[in-house]
Amino acid sequence: MNSVSSVDWSLVRTRFPVVQRHVYLNHAGVSPLGTHVTGAMRAALHRLECDGAADYRSFVRRIEEVREALGRLVGAAARDIAFLKNTTQGLIIAAESIPWQAGDNCVITDLEFPANVYPWLHLKRRDIETRIVPAVEGRIIVDDLVAAMDRRTRALAISWVEFSTGFRNNLEILGQLCAERGIFFVVDAIQGLGALQMKVAQCGIDFLAADGHKFLLGPEGCGLLYCTDSPKADLRPTNVGWGSVVNPDDYLTYDLTLKDDASRFEEGSLNVVGIHGLGASVEYFLQLGPPAIEERVLGLSDLLVEKLQAAGALITSSRATEERSPIVCFNLASVPPDEVQRRLRAAGIVCAVRGGAVRLSLHMYNNEDDFDRVIHALSTIAD
Numbered sequence: 001m002n003s004v005s006s007v008d009w010s011l012v013r014t015r016f017p018v019v020q021r022h023v024y025l026n027h028a029g030v031s032p033l034g035t036h037v038t039g040a041m042r043a044a045l046h047r048l049e050c051d052g053a054a055d056y057r058s059f060v061r062r063i064e065e066v067r068e069a070l071g072r073l074v075g076a077a078a079r080d081i082a083f084l085k086n087t088t089q090g091l092i093i094a095a096e097s098i099p100w101q102a103g104d105n106c107v108i109t110d111l112e113f114p115a116n117v118y119p120w121l122h123l124k125r126r127d128i129e130t131r132i133v134p135a136v137e138g139r140i141i142v143d144d145l146v147a148a149m150d151r152r153t154r155a156l157a158i159s160w161v162e163f164s165t166g167f168r169n170n171l172e173i174l175g176q177l178c179a180e181r182g183i184f185f186v187v188d189a190i191q192g193l194g195a196l197q198m199k200v201a202q203c204g205i206d207f208l209a210a211d212g213h214k215f216l217l218g219p220e221g222c223g224l225l226y227c228t229d230s231p232k233a234d235l236r237p238t239n240v241g242w243g244s245v246v247n248p249d250d251y252l253t254y255d256l257t258l259k260d261d262a263s264r265f266e267e268g269s270l271n272v273v274g275i276h277g278l279g280a281s282v283e284y285f286l287q288l289g290p291p292a293i294e295e296r297v298l299g300l301s302d303l304l305v306e307k308l309q310a311a312g313a314l315i316t317s318s319r320a321t322e323e324r325s326p327i328v329c330f331n332l333a334s335v336p337p338d339e340v341q342r343r344l345r346a347a348g349i350v351c352a353v354r355g356g357a358v359r360l361s362l363h364m365y366n367n368e369d370d371f372d373r374v375i376h377a378l379s380t381i382a383d
C-alpha cells in the first residue's frame with residue numbers, strides 16, 4: 001500500500017486539466033473530471049456509437065467489476081453495493097424500506113443537506129416523527145443525538161461530513177450507539193467518500209449513500225448505495241421493478257422473488273456510461289491507496305488553514321483532529337462572504353458560500369501553489 005510520501009502528487013495533478021484554468025476548490029459542490037474518467041466514458045460512448053449493445057455482456061462484466069471496486073473502497077462485498085442515480089435515491093430507499101411502526105421516530109440534525117431531510121420528513125404521512133437535533137457552533141454533539149432518542153427511535157440518519165461546515169462526524173461512535181439500541185444507521189457519505197477512508201462494517205453502517213460528483217471525482221447522476229446483509233431480510237423495498245427480481249431476464253415469467261443482494265434496489269436499467277467513469281475514478285483511488293489519499297487531503301487542509309490564519313482569516317470549521325475534513329470554511333472580519341467569493345472567483349478561484357462562510361473544499365491534486373493564489377487574492381481584497 002502506498003504511503004502519502006510514495007505517491008507523486010504532481011503526477012496525479014496532470015490528470016486534472018481543470019488546473020490549467022482554475023484553482024478548483026469546490027469539490028463539495030461539483031468536482032471536475034480527470035482524464036482517466038472522461039477517457040473511460042468516451043471509450044464507452046464510442047463503443048455504443050459503433051456497436052450499440054451488440055456486446056452488452058462486456059458492459060455487464062464492467063458493471064460488476066466497478067461494483068467490486070466500490071465494495072473495496074467502502075470495505076464491503078460487491079453484493080452489498082447497488083448503483084443508483086444519486087445520494088437522495090439511496091436515502092429515500094433507506095427511509096421507505098425500514099420496517100416502521102406508526103409512532104416510531106428517526107433522528108437527523110439541522111446541518112443536513114436537504115437530501116437527508118425530506119425523505120425523513122415525508123414519512124410523516126406514515127406517522128413517523130423526524131427529530132431534528134440542533135448543531136452547536138457547527139458541531140454535532142453525540143450526547144444531543146442520544147438525548148433525542150427513545151425506545152421508538154428506529155433510525156439515525158446523518159452526513160459523514162457536514163456540507164456547510166466541514167464537520168466530520170465520528171461514525172464509529174455513532175455506529176456503536178445505534179448498534180446498542182438496535183437502530184438503523186444511515187449515512188450520507190457524499191462529502192467524504194473518495195477523500196477519506198471508509199470501513200462500513202467498522203462503523204456499523206446499515207445504509208450508506210453517495211453520488212459520484214463530489215469527492216468521488218466521478219460524473220453526476222451515478223452513485224451508490226451500500227446496504228449490508230443483516231437488515232435486508234427485514235426491509236420492505238418500495239422501488240421494486242424488473243431489475244429487482246431473481247430472474248430479471250426471464251421477461252414473461254412474472255416471479256416477484258426479490259434478489260437477496262443490494263442489486264434488488266436497482267429497479268431498472270443503469271447509467272452504464274456513468275458507471276464506466278465512476279469505475280475509472282474509484283480504481284485510481286484504490287491504486288493510489290485510500291490511506292495515502294486521506295493523509296494527503298487532511299495534510300493539505302492543515303496547510304490551507306495555516307495559510308488562511310496567517311492571512312488573518314477566521315476559520316469557522318472545526319480543526320480538531322477527528323473532526324476536520326477537506327472542507328475548510330472561513331470569514332474575513334470586514335468583507336461579507338458573498339463578496340469574498342465574488343472576488344476569489346474573479347481571481348480564478350472556484351469556491352462556494354455555505355452557512356454564512358466561504359467554503360473551500362480541496363482534493364488530492366490541489367497543491368500549495370493553489371493555496372498561495374487564494375492567499376494572494378485575499379490580500380488584494382483586504383487592501
Ligand SMILES: Cc1ncc(COP(=O)(O)O)c(C=O)c1O
Binds near residue numbers: 086223
Ligand atoms: C451532504 C449532501 N448530500 C447530498 C447532496 C446531493 O444529493 P444528490 O446526490 O442526491 O444530488 C449534497 C449536495 O450538495 C450534499 O452536500
